[in-house]
Amino acid sequence: MRAALARTCAGLALLTAGCSVSASTVQLTPEDVETGVGDALEREVGGVPQEIDCPDGMAAEVGESVRCTLTVPEGLLGATATVKSVDGDRVVLGVEVDEQLLDGTTP
Template identity: 45%
Template sequence: MKATRAISGAVAAMALLLMPACSVSVNAGGSMDKAKVEQKLSEVFEEKTGSRPDEIECPDDLKGEVDATMKCTMTKDGNDYDASLKVTKVDGSDINFDYNIVPRDDGGDAASSTTLAENILETEVADVLEKQVGQRPDDVDCPGDLPAKVGETMRCTLTAGADRLGLTVTVTEVVGTSVNFDVDVDES
């Protein structure tokens, strides 16, 4: 099984996964007003991390034109994040856009992260398995953060009902802040 997921560094008591190629669809008319964009970003941030950001600032409305882009900033518990948006489809008054959210370093640039946080790794592996077999495992347990280096592997445990199986996550490619990995479940 192949998966593309993003990497995240240790971010002061909160590991936030870069959210690559994630999409949102909103009925907004010719453009999506700034407040609605900020609301949607707050919702997806909460969905991925369990809490809303303390502050979000977008520069303007998001144009309802394919390939229109915008960059917003977010803050949570004193940590700063960049949110990049790109409109992928406009159908009447519906606007679809992809977003990426990455932590910023002290210099104000996106951090060059080096690990996939344990809790995010476990969730992403469960998501991949659910898509592949049509049923979500009861639990995925990994022993720590996965280094984002090609060839790195990690053994994790999958629990589904009374069954416990081992699985191996292998990093196959790292491009910028995205990491591709394979998930191989043991036969028995």
């Protein structure tokens, strides 16, 4: 399943999976973003990377984005999480996964 996830993640260059996270404030913590990215990938590809690292949080405002790193068996993939909508304390994230590993190779 992990190899399939890596292949699938690599092919999701324009994935805009909606993922809702709850935000009690106007700021998403790195952990909020990591959870949202994992939930979106689980729903869209049926699995999650070995590790998701989003070192920064972001404002819960439409258009805000943050870069994350996904650990898969073949190496590291980059991903961008972007706030697509905000409704009260519900924030919908879109996730765009890079086509190539961070070292420039394709899984």
